[in-house]
Amino acid sequence: MRKGIYPSLFLLLLVCSCSTEQASEVVTEENPKALAEIATLKTNEAQDVSSSQAIIWGVIESNGGSSVYERGVCYGKIANPTHEDTIKKASVTKASGEFKVDLSDLEEGTVYYARAYVVNDIDIAYGNEISFRTEELASQFLSIGEIKVAGAQDLFLDVELKDHGDLAIQEIGLVYDTSKQPNIEDNKISRDIVENKFKQRISNLTQQTIYYVKPYILTDQGLMYGEQISISTIKKGNFTYSINQNGADLATLNRIKEAFDLATEYYNNFTSIEKHVTVNYSSDTPTADANFSGWINVGSKPDYQRAGTAMHEMAHSVGVGTHAKYWELMYDGFWHGDRANEILQMMTNDTNAVVKGDGLHFWPFGINGSWEDDGSDFLYIMNALILQGMKADGLPSN
Template sequence: MKIKYTMPLFLLISVLFLNSGCSGESTSEVTAQPEEPVEPVKEINLATLITKEPENLASYSATIWGQVTDDGGTSIIERGVCFGLETKPNYDGNKTIASTVKGSGEFEVNLSNLAEGNEYYARSYAKNAKGIAYGNEIQFTTTFADPPIFSVGEKRVSGAHDIFIAIRLDEPGDTELKEIGVVYGLEQNPTLEDKIIKRENLDASFTERIRDLKENTFYFIRPYTKTSKRVVYGEEVLVKTINEGKFTYSFNGFDAANENHVRIKDAFDTATQYYNNFTSITKHVVVNYSPGTPTADANFAGNIRVGSNAGYQRTGTAMHEMAHTVGVGQHRKWNELIKAGIYQGAEANAILKMMTNDPNATVKGDGVHFWPYGVNGAHEDNGKEMTYIIHALIIQGMKADGLPSN
């Protein structure tokens, strides 16, 4: 007899439930994916750099090398040198960007437009994403540029109260000229603290007149130049003024109510002042109003006649006739001094060259007159002071050349 096994109902239900639950799940194995590694954030710092001592130091420029020793962890955007007259110059002030950069981190900066003889402060800088970093500070002083050098010409011309000197530029120098002039005094090495004549124009050469001096006195004179930084003096010269002249005149029959007499007297008053200030001549002459004389005339004896033509009743004519009374065209020595129309005396010619700043100038003449500056007619009397001064100085030169006055 076959016994039949029957599973209890609750067990059957449990088995079915378990089988049903397993069939809903995937039978494949699931593998976990590893996470991406997170790199740490790189720290960025200011660069580190050094400033080296200047090279090629000059009056207006300098070369400075810097070196970035650590870029701070990022690229250098800009590098250069900050500089100025105060300590700790910075990026907001004067700066120059590097002109040359080497792979070693070194960089070159050429500073220009500096001022001569100034003390400067400088430090290198480097800019990266973090900001601006500075190197160590250095200090340097620019050199003084070569100044312009002026000298006094060899020929100096003296009156009793005036000295004329020719100033010329020998060396232009390398610095900007701010002022030029002459200093003078009774003691050696005059400075700006002594008597000074400042020129209005910065001329390369000029003739200077020193006034209001004492007669028969030695003066120390030297040119000076002033730049933005200093005063430079030229070579000193010693020049002596001459004795004041004693040229006098008397006017025969002077009548203050006669306008011709008044004009003639005024002319001779002024003319004798020029002769006494710029010659050492001692002479007395007699002036006559002579209506019948077409212009004017004079002789070595000291007699002068002036006619009624008002054009010849002037200072120039008076000086011209006074020159005749001291030998021009009236003394035998004159014929020795004039050869083939050229005046042979060295001193009068040297005075003319210097006073006109013309090295080729020569006094010319004939048996009666000389020129230029002889004032040989009313048309040559331009009324200018320098015409009268040079005339008198040439006469003084003729005295030195041997032309007698009496």
């Protein structure tokens, strides 16, 4: 009897073992989604946006424990586009989970909404929504000049309106913004008088910031934009001074302070020069003088206690006529650096202009005597801008 029981018991255990293993396999093969979840991802901002194209990158943060077999971008002119709307599949995928989608055949000057998506065994997953605006087709009639001049808070640009035939122009100007593709609804500077060429100043900007600028015209056929340019404002200067009264009366001291307050304001807005100087009232000084060490003497004549003289002496304190680099670049009667001459040419509309000078002074706009100081904003701006150009050409300030 015992010999019959043991084989039967072994057979029973074998059958049970096989049945358990088969049941486990059924659960795994027939229900692969049991442990999987919907994927998670994000949509990055659009790149290289033009009038008809854009690039969007998506990033898979988690595949949900299931294979991803499709990834791309859904997009359209209405918010929250879905997989049932227009889609474009990824053209590039990376092991890191990033994927690239190239959008084409877009309409110019149009706002699009887009969401990256992926599909796994569970469902379609969407990333966050982004929006972008395609460029307007650039008008062949409008252009911004090649030479551009920047201060810490100002930009100076040349705008040209080329031959436009019988097109009736009602308005012309510039649009600008810190975001790409500014339009008429952003910052706008308009000119009711239509000129074929004009210089435009943009003010109240932020230092060391990239701005995108486009010229525009409003015509009887609608709005037209020129090609966009980008330009950065410079770092704001940090030119400071202290003053020694040395027996000056209150009226004299106040004149000198007002002169240097205004002069340093121009230097700090239109140059990135950093320097501290000591200003001394000196009754024995005929007019004023300065050295590269930052020592400035101001005499007793009121005509030389003005902003123009202050800027002239500040120029000496940063190397004009007082540093070997100045003499290296100022010879044969003119400045041999590129940037200072470019600034002079652009700001005066004279393509042949060069900064002239000798071993001590430069001109024009050097304010080399009280008679040259007309107190104008343009004079002071030009003096500072030329100094900034000289600095770009290699003149040290310290």
